[in-house]
Amino acid sequence: MSEIIDILKGLDWSPLFISLKTGVVATVISFFLGIFAARKVIKRSPGTKSVLDGILTLPMVLPPTVAGFFLLLLFSKRRPLGMFLYNTFDIKVVQSWLGCVIAATVIAFPLMYRNARAAFEQVDINLVYAARTLGIPDSQIFWKVVLPTASPGVISGTILTFARALGEYGATSMLAGNIPGKTATISQRIAMVIQDGDYKTAGIWVIIVMLIAFVIIFLMNLISSRHMKHVERW
Amino acid sequence: MDINIKIKKKLNNFDLDIDLESSDKRIGILGASGCGKSMTLKAIAGIIAPDSGLINIGGKEFFNSDKKLNIAPQKRRIGYLFQNYALFPTMTVVQNIASGLHGSKEEKAKRVSEMITRFHLEGLETQLPRSLSGGQQQRVAIARLMAYEPEMILLDEPFSAMDSYLKDQLQQQLSDMLSDFDGTVILVSHNRDEIYRFCSELLIMDHGKILSHGGTKELFHDPDQKNTAVLTGCKNFSDIRIIDEHTCELLDWGTTLHLKKSIPEGTTCIGYRAHYFDPVWLSEGETPPENSIKAELSDTANLPFEINYYFRPQGKVQPGNPEKISWFVRKGGAAGVIKEKGLPDYLKLDEEHILFLK
Numbered sequence: 252m253s254e255i256i257d258i259l260k261g262l263d264w265s266p267l268f269i270s271l272k273t274g275v276v277a278t279v280i281s282f283f284l285g286i287f288a289a290r291k292v293i294k295r296s297p298g299t300k301s302v303l304d305g306i307l308t309l310p311m312v313l314p315p316t317v318a319g320f321f322l323l324l325l326f327s328k329r330r331p332l333g334m335f336l337y338n339t340f341d342i343k344v345v346q347s348w349l350g351c352v353i354a355a356t357v358i359a360f361p362l363m364y365r366n367a368r369a370a371f372e373q374v375d376i377n378l379v380y381a382a383r384t385l386g387i388p389d390s391q392i393f394w395k396v397v398l399p400t401a402s403p404g405v406i407s408g409t410i411l412t413f414a415r416a417l418g419e420y421g422a423t424s425m426l427a428g429n430i431p432g433k434t435a436t437i438s439q440r441i442a443m444v445i446q447d448g449d450y451k452t453a454g455i456w457v458i459i460v461m462l463i464a465f466v467i468i469f470l471m472n473l474i475s476s477r478h479m480k481h482v483e484r485w
Numbered sequence: 486m487d488i489n490i491k492i493k494k495k496l497n498n499f500d501l502d503i504d505l506e507s508s509d510k511r512i513g514i515l516g517a518s519g520c521g522k523s524m525t526l527k528a529i530a531g532i533i534a535p536d537s538g539l540i541n542i543g544g545k546e547f548f549n550s551d552k553k554l555n556i557a558p559q560k561r562r563i564g565y566l567f568q569n570y571a572l573f574p575t576m577t578v579v580q581n582i583a584s585g586l587h588g589s590k591e592e593k594a595k596r597v598s599e600m601i602t603r604f605h606l607e608g609l610e611t612q613l614p615r616s617l618s619g620g621q622q623q624r625v626a627i628a629r630l631m632a633y634e635p636e637m638i639l640l641d642e643p644f645s646a647m648d649s650y651l652k653d654q655l656q657q658q659l660s661d662m663l664s665d666f667d668g669t670v671i672l673v674s675h676n677r678d679e680i681y682r683f684c685s686e687l688l689i690m691d692h693g694k695i696l697s698h699g700g701t702k703e704l705f706h707d708p709d710q711k712n713t714a715v716l717t718g719c720k721n722f723s724d725i726r727i728i729d730e731h732t733c734e735l736l737d738w739g740t741t742l743h744l745k746k747s748i749p750e751g752t753t754c755i756g757y758r759a760h761y762f763d764p765v766w767l768s769e770g771e772t773p774p775e776n777s778i779k780a781e782l783s784d785t786a787n788l789p790f791e792i793n794y795y796f797r798p799q800g801k802v803q804p805g806n807p808e809k810i811s812w813f814v815r816k817g818g819a820a821g822v823i824k825e826k827g828l829p830d831y832l833k834l835d836e837e838h839i840l841f842l843k
Contacts, residue, residue, distance in 0.1 A: 377567045377569065378574075387585055395584070399575040
């Protein structure tokens with residue numbers, strides 16, 4: 252017991268904050284991008300829709316290391332885009348916290364997009380028609396009618412996105428690396444301490460991750476039960 | 486309010502082609518499911534755009550493909566009552582009613598409270614639509630569209646998803662609520678009772694086209710086409726071969742009609758409503774009366790207030806499978822006599838009730 256307290260006292264807490272910070276920023280970006288993409292894709296014809304849908308979902312289906320490989324190809328300082336960003340704006344993506352955010356966003360975005368799309372597709376089109384005949388401007392219909400009606404799906408999508416971004420490992424380790432205090436997230440720290448044979452520290456991080464996961468599941472259930480009050484259970 | 490609509494639109498399985506001029510204030514559109522009725526309403530409201538044509542309502546031009554004119558639904562002032570009412574599920578009754586209103590907060594609140602009183606929604610102000618009964622939802626939907634002060638109201642099958650008891654109540658409620666509405670109302674339905682009850686003018690639609698257009702009572706009493714007769718509820722039809730002005734052979738029913746009236750030119754078919762047959766019992770050696778069908782019972786359906794007999798016509802009938810003749814007998818009326826004397830030998834047609842169709 253005293254050993255665990257000693258480890259806790261000496262623990263470097265930076266991975267927790269790096270993970271949370273990365274998760275929040277990636278979720279905020281995915282939230283708006285996902286809703287935007289979902290709105291655009293829904294309005295397309297079935298053919299275009301399935302192509303776009305495939306491209307937008309790909310990062311979720313590919314192994315994260317493959318996504319990481321593509322991100323490296325794109326952002327490496329020896330490549331045109333990476334070179335351009337570094338020379339013009341002094342922005343470094345590889346081996347930086349920005350890399351963590353980009354990797355987490357790319358991997359988690361499809362969850363937001365797919366959940367938002369499914370939620371919007373469930374909204375009765377007659378609600379939109381009714382809003383139009385009642386004189387509600389087209390620009391307001393989405394925010395006043397569609398989004399609130401789709402909110403349960405959108406909210407659970409957001410939580411799943413956050414969870415995925417928080418736990419991202421493969422693409423992050425390739426793009427951002429594992430620099431302590433800078434890009435070392437919880438997942439990367441666990442992998443590292445296990446390699447060093449330090450199972451006790453790994454265990455503590457595992458407990459922290461499990462607590463976070465539990466809170467996320469609890470929140471999701473809370474939200475869905477609030478929206479399901481009127482539904483008979485079986 | 487004058488209505489002038491000429492529109493064409495290509496749909497998946499047929500083309501919508503509507504040509505309608507009317508100045509009636511209560512218009513009904515009757516047609517089977519999927520005949521383009523709702524599409525026509527949506528085009529009038531501006532929710533969908535026709536491929537070509539024009540829509541003029543009350544002297545205002547809403548759509549004109551030649552001028553590339555298509556006024557947004559927001560600017561048409563047309564109230565649309567959807568089949569499921571399309572109340573916004575996340576908004577309370579008050580928010581639903583206020584959703585389309587413009588102006589200051591006080592003006593909106595005043596208008597909403599007027600509507601709450603007028604449509605008897607007191608006490609439900611903060612409820613969400615899902616906790617309301619069907620009748621309350623309908624009142625909220627009407628209050629919401631009336632708050633917007635429409636110049637015209639479109640009713641899109643407002644009762645089709647209801648059980649018959651509720652339907653009757655809500656039809657009365659809707660008819661009350663619309664009685665002091667001064668503008669034009671168009672009701673779309675596949676239910677002839679609804680149409681008969683609400684509308685003074687009737688359009689019959691089939692496969693995207695208007696088959697008949699006229700006064701509701703006239704069209705029900707004297708439809709000129711077979712499809713129209715079917716939609717107004719006529720059950721029995723027989724193809725005919727005209728022999729002379731007063732005589733024709735009923736090809737599906739194996740008999741010949743001798744009429745006092747002259748048969749209108751171009752008649753290819755007659756219709757006869759299931760309520761109007763006269764039963765005939767023959768004693769030994771008696772000859773069957775004129776204009777009657779010898780029929781053999783094939784099926785019976787026992788309904789709450791009537792019995793529906795299905796007969797298979799006998800004698801020389803067209804090859805193929807001629808349709809059965811349907812005869813409705815009111816319980817407490819002729820049904821008692823049938824119980825006593827057995828089924829009639831012949832069904833007699835009354836000349837007054839024969840529909841001459843094309």
